[in-house]
Amino acid sequence: MNLTVLEHSSKTQAANQNSSEETNLSLPPLPESPVVRISSSGLLGALSLRELWSFRELLYFLTWRDLKVRYKQTALGAVWVVMQPLLATAVFTFFLGKLARIPSDNIPYPVFAYAGMWAWTFFSNSIASSSNSIVGNAHLITKVYFPRLIIPVGAVVARFIDFAITSSVLVVLMIYFGVAPTWNILMLPVLIGLLTLLAFSIGVLLSSFNVKYRDVGALLPVVLQLWTFASPILYPLSLVPDKWRWIYILNPVVGIVENLRASLFGGELNLFALSVSTAITIILFLISIPVFQRMEQGFADVI
Amino acid sequence: MKPIVKVEGLGKKYRIGAQQTSHPTLRESLAEMIRAPISRIRRAKFPSTKRETIWALRDVSFEVYPGEVIGIIGRNGAGKSTLLKILSRITHPTVGHADIYGRIGSLLEVGSGFHPELTGKENIYLNGAVLGMARREINSKFEEIVAFAEIEKFLDTPVKHYSSGMYMRLAFAVAAHLDPEILIMDEVLAVGDVSFQNKCLRKINDVASQGRTILFVSHNMHAVASLCQSVIWLDGGAIKSIGNAKEQVAKYTAAALQVRPVNSDPQGFDSPASVQNVRMIDANGEEKDSFDLFEPMAVELNVVQRSLTKPVRLVIRLRSAIDDSVVLATTDWDYGTSAQFLEACTYTIRCAIPCNFLNSGTYLVSVGIDEPNGPVHFRLDSAKEFTVVNTSPLGPGLYGSRDGVLSPYREWKVTSVQSLESRSTKQ
Numbered sequence: 001m002n003l004t005v006l007e008h009s010s011k012t013q014a015a016n017q018n019s020s021e022e023t024n025l026s027l028p029p030l031p032e033s034p035v036v037r038i039s040s041s042g043l044l045g046a047l048s049l050r051e052l053w054s055f056r057e058l059l060y061f062l063t064w065r066d067l068k069v070r071y072k073q074t075a076l077g078a079v080w081v082v083m084q085p086l087l088a089t090a091v092f093t094f095f096l097g098k099l100a101r102i103p104s105d106n107i108p109y110p111v112f113a114y115a116g117m118w119a120w121t122f123f124s125n126s127i128a129s130s131s132n133s134i135v136g137n138a139h140l141i142t143k144v145y146f147p148r149l150i151i152p153v154g155a156v157v158a159r160f161i162d163f164a165i166t167s168s169v170l171v172v173l174m175i176y177f178g179v180a181p182t183w184n185i186l187m188l189p190v191l192i193g194l195l196t197l198l199a200f201s202i203g204v205l206l207s208s209f210n211v212k213y214r215d216v217g218a219l220l221p222v223v224l225q226l227w228t229f230a231s232p233i234l235y236p237l238s239l240v241p242d243k244w245r246w247i248y249i250l251n252p253v254v255g256i257v258e259n260l261r262a263s264l265f266g267g268e269l270n271l272f273a274l275s276v277s278t279a280i281t282i283i284l285f286l287i288s289i290p291v292f293q294r295m296e297q298g299f300a301d302v303i
Numbered sequence: 304m305k306p307i308v309k310v311e312g313l314g315k316k317y318r319i320g321a322q323q324t325s326h327p328t329l330r331e332s333l334a335e336m337i338r339a340p341i342s343r344i345r346r347a348k349f350p351s352t353k354r355e356t357i358w359a360l361r362d363v364s365f366e367v368y369p370g371e372v373i374g375i376i377g378r379n380g381a382g383k384s385t386l387l388k389i390l391s392r393i394t395h396p397t398v399g400h401a402d403i404y405g406r407i408g409s410l411l412e413v414g415s416g417f418h419p420e421l422t423g424k425e426n427i428y429l430n431g432a433v434l435g436m437a438r439r440e441i442n443s444k445f446e447e448i449v450a451f452a453e454i455e456k457f458l459d460t461p462v463k464h465y466s467s468g469m470y471m472r473l474a475f476a477v478a479a480h481l482d483p484e485i486l487i488m489d490e491v492l493a494v495g496d497v498s499f500q501n502k503c504l505r506k507i508n509d510v511a512s513q514g515r516t517i518l519f520v521s522h523n524m525h526a527v528a529s530l531c532q533s534v535i536w537l538d539g540g541a542i543k544s545i546g547n548a549k550e551q552v553a554k555y556t557a558a559a560l561q562v563r564p565v566n567s568d569p570q571g572f573d574s575p576a577s578v579q580n581v582r583m584i585d586a587n588g589e590e591k592d593s594f595d596l597f598e599p600m601a602v603e604l605n606v607v608q609r610s611l612t613k614p615v616r617l618v619i620r621l622r623s624a625i626d627d628s629v630v631l632a633t634t635d636w637d638y639g640t641s642a643q644f645l646e647a648c649t650y651t652i653r654c655a656i657p658c659n660f661l662n663s664g665t666y667l668v669s670v671g672i673d674e675p676n677g678p679v680h681f682r683l684d685s686a687k688e689f690t691v692v693n694t695s696p697l698g699p700g701l702y703g704s705r706d707g708v709l710s711p712y713r714e715w716k717v718t719s720v721q722s723l724e725s726r727s728t729k730q
Contacts, residue, residue, distance in 0.1 A: 030305050030369065030404040038392060039400035061432035065418055072420045072461075143415045144433055145392040145407075300394040301317070 052147050062154040066129075067161060081162045082169050085117040092117070092234050105236045107265050108177040111170075115264055116233035118170055119257050122163035123199045124224045130155035130203025131220060135210050138303045148296045149289075152207045156200045174264070182266035191260045194281055198252055201284040208295035211303050227251075232258050237270070249273045252280040305404070306366035307485060307516050308390070312399035315360040315385050359385040361540045363399070367485075372517045374531035374548055376524070376555050382540040383520045387411060387489050390518065405516070408435060408483030414474030419463035423454055423473055426462050430477045444480045451506075452476035472499060479506045486510060488519045504530070524625045528552045529706070553624030553665050557688075574681045575610040576644065578617070578670040581686040584653075596693045596710060601655040602668055604686075606644060614643035615672050615680060619654055622685075624665040629708055630656070635675050644672075659712035661691045 071077045089110060096102045097109030104112035130152040134141065137151050174181070210216040231253040232240075240248050248254060255270065255277030262269045360382040367373055375383050388394045390401060391409035416433035417426050427448055431441040441448075449455055452473040454465075462470055488507075504526055511517055511530065521527050527534060527548060534551035536543045544551060581604045582590045594600045602619055616635040623629050632654050634642045644650060666689055671682040 030307060034309075034402035034404050035406065036392065036403040037400060038389060038396065038403065040396050040398055057438050058432045058435075061429050065421065065429055068425070069418055069420050140416055140433065142393065143412045145409065146433075146435070297395045300388065 048147070052149065055146050055150055058146055059150050059154050059157070062150065063157045063161075066154065066158040070158075078165065081165050085114065085121045085166055086169055088121075089114040089117050096234055102235050103239060105238060105261070105265075105267065107179060107261075111173050111177045111179050111265070112236075112261070113234055114170060114173050115261050116257060118163070118166055119195060119260055120228060120231065120233045120253075121166065122159055123195055123253065124228070125162070126156045126159040126196075126199035127203045127206065128220060128224065129159060130200070131206030131210055131216060133203075134207045134299065135214070135217070135303065141303055142300050148299060149204070149292060152200070152204045152292075156196065156203060159199075160196060170264075179265050181264060184263040184266055184269060187259065187263040187269065191256055191263060194278060195253075195256045195260070197285055198256065198277070198281040201281065201288040204288040204292050205284070208292045208299075211295065211299055227253070236261075237273070249276050250280075252277040252284075304368055307369045307404050308367040308401065308518070309403075310366070310390075310399070310401040311364050313360060313363040313386070313389060313396050313401060314358055314398040315382075315389060315394070316356050316397040317359050318356050358540050360389070360396070363537075363540075363542055365535060365542065365545060367516055367518065369405075369484075369516055370514045371533060372511045372531045373519065374527035374534040374551075375518065375520045375537060376522075376527060376534055376551070377537035377543070378559075381537040383537055384411070384489055385540075386537070387487050387518070387520060391487055403485065405484030406435075407485045407487060408481045409487035409489075410434070410478045410481070411487070411489040413471060413478055417462060417470075417474060420461055422459050422461055423452075423465070424458045426473065427477055430474065434478060434481050435483070436481060440482070448476045448480050451479060468496065468499070475499075475503055475506075479503070479510075483515070485516045485518070488517065490520055490522065524552050524556060525627075528625055549624075549664075556625050557665070557667075557685075576606065576608045576615060576672045577681045578672060578683055578686070579605045579607055581668055581670055581683070583668075583687060583689045592689050594689065594691050596661075596663055596691055597658050599655060599658040600689075601653050602687070603651065603653045604670060606650040606652060606672065608644045608647045608650065610647065611644065611680065613674055613677075614645060615674050617642070617644070617652060618671040618673060620669045620671075621656075621661075622667045622669060623708060624667070627708060629661070629666065633675075660709065662707050662710035663691050663693045665690050 071080065074080060076083070092113050093110045097104070097113065102109070133151045133155040134148065140146075140151075141148065173179075206216050206220065228234075230248075230251055237245070237248070237254060237258045249272070255273035255275070258270050259274050261267070363382075363386060375386065377383050385394070387409065388411065389396050390403070391407065391411060393409075393411070414430065416430050418429065421429060427445065428438070428441055432438070449458065452469075452475075454469055454473055457465065457469065462473070465473070507517070507519075507530060517530075519527075519531070531548040533546060534548045534555075535545050536551050536555055544554065581602065583592060583594070584590050584601050584603050585594065586599050604617075604619075606617055616633050619630075619632045620628060621630040634640045634652070642650070642652070667685045668687040668689070669682075669684045670686050671679060673679040673681075
């Protein structure tokens with residue numbers, strides 16, 4: 001083996017000299033250290049932000065593809081983005097607001113429910129599409145190299161654009177029902193950032209598990225359904241009995257959505273619930289990236 | 304000179320049966336976790352139940368120098384694709400490492416990332432981004448890509464309405480305009496019709512002539528022999544040999560031909576007629592295996608007719624090392640020959656090949672006896688191998704190994720034409 005290799009290198013060197021003499025090419029000098037080193041150990045735990053940045057255009061195109069494909073061959077196109085939470089709100093307003101008379105912290109129920117659905121639709125859609133994203137792009141994973149993290153990131157970004165579009169309806173509803181924002185609104189960007197980070201962390205974790213265990217895909221819709229009712233989307237936190245509140249708050253969505261409403265419509269911010277949500281989100285984020293990078297090495301072999 | 308790609312001791316291990324158990328459910332994994340200690344004890348008692356693994360790639364080491372075009376050949380399952388996948392960073396090696404001193408662009412498939420719902424134009428951008436091109440780069444090459452793919456009229460049509468030919472052309476057009484320092488390609492030439500394949504080959508040739516380094520897997524031995532300088536021959540996951548492209552291709556093809564199960568009865572004792580003692584002779588009638596480019600040669604053989612009653616013919620076929628049929632000669636009305644072999648006896652037959660005709664290289668002689676448009680009575684593939692070399696006193700510096708199947712005597716005439724008009728247009 002070794003002999004043939006040595007023989008080869010001398011031959012190829014000769015061949016190469018021949019070719020460069022023939023074509024008279026001046027090739028640029030090679031870099032001193034390898035641009036890429038491929039080895040069995042891989043880059044464990046080291047998130048290469050620079051590499052992610054160099055692939056930002058791919059992120060842009062994958063997101064753009066997701067959005068474009070989703071509404072191709074639909075008559076109403078992007079209108080569906082708005083229609084989904086709006087129709088759900090209409091249904092819930094009728095059953096829960098009018099018939100069941102669920103309290104809504106003195107805010108008109110349609111506005112209250114839409115704000116909840118607005119945040120929840122973004123959250124659950126982000127998790128659903130990012131957790132399925134790696135498996136759904138198997139044809140790319142097995143044929144092209146790029147930082148795999150781009151795929152779940154792209155899925156969340158696409159949902160974030162939907163989220164931005166649906167916020168316009170919220171503004172219309174607030175004007176229509178005469179709900180004025182207060183200074184609390186300054187908290188809104190922080191809360192949206194937190195919600196996005198939470199959805200992203202969960203989505204990234206699930207996307208890597210889904211490669212090996214397709215159970216994730218089957219279980220997730222049920223879990224998300226139950227989670228809707230375990231979060232203050234269609235009812236306020238105040239409806240939950242005091243003695244259960246401490247355990248209810250452990251659901252990280254509670255602190256975010258509750259404060260999201262408080263920042264939109266005024267009212268007291270629940271800083272305790274918010275700090276619990278923030279802590280859980282950060283922990284999940286710090287777990288998700290290394291786990292993803294660990295699992296990512298086997299994606300092409302397992303998918 | 305420093306290598307641009309340096310591979311050392313690369314190996315990749317797969318678990319056998321990984322395909323069937325690649326999607327274990329959570330429940331199975333949990334059950335496995337509980338069962339593991341028990342099975343470990345069991346395994347200690349019966350070590351034969353050890354999980355089987357396979358090395359798709361074993362101890363592969365080589366170097367590639369800038370500007371080289373390297374072909375990777377081998378049978379299916381030899382580890383060619385695994386090697387390319389590791390170098391493209393799609394999958395990780397189990398052992399060993401590879402250092403790469405440049406930007407890699409890999410093309411393991413044409414049309415990666417194409418989406419059927421998107422238009423041709425949209426897919427150009429998407430596919431470009433997937434292959435690692437910047438948007439600016441795609442913008443500047445857009446016209447060229449469209450022209451290469453010949454799909455101007457269908458730019459705004461979703462690719463799901465494209466014919467498969469249009470689809471492949473577009474996909475290859477994008478890939479062909481990729482501009483990496485090192486290009487890795489897997490069997491991309493296997494698609495499309497002949498004219499498209501030729502277009503692809505020309506494009507790859509262009510890329511190679513710009514001084515790019517190319518690593519390229521193909522089963523198309525003509526492409527490998529004509530495009531590559533060196534060839535890596537993989538067999539069973541390990542390197543069988545590395546070296547000059549034409550030599551490697553010849554060795555590989557010869558090996559592949561030997562595997563062909565044709566000659567169950569090479570002596571032909573059971574058939575009513577057979578061909579024996581296939582030999583190559585020179586102008587003096589002496590047997591030899593190696594001939595000069597400038598000397599005449601002949602195939603000589605014996606036909607043993609035992610019990611044939613119908614007229615038959617002898618078929619001689621010369622093949623080049625890469626399995627091209629170069630000459631087909633038959634004894635039925637071929638240049639005045641009309642032997643019919645009607646009597647039961649042994650015949651000696653000589654078929655002369657003129658000098659200044661075959662190019663240097665290795666040739667294989669296959670022979671057969673059949674009835675014209677009728678049954679084949681005898682067939683012997685690769686009955687004799689001979690080489691044609693250039694040992695001319697003029698020296699290899701002047702008449703070195705040239706490309707081409709044939710090397711006929713050529714008469715040159717160069718006339719100098721110089722008129723006043725041509726001089727004035729220069730000024």
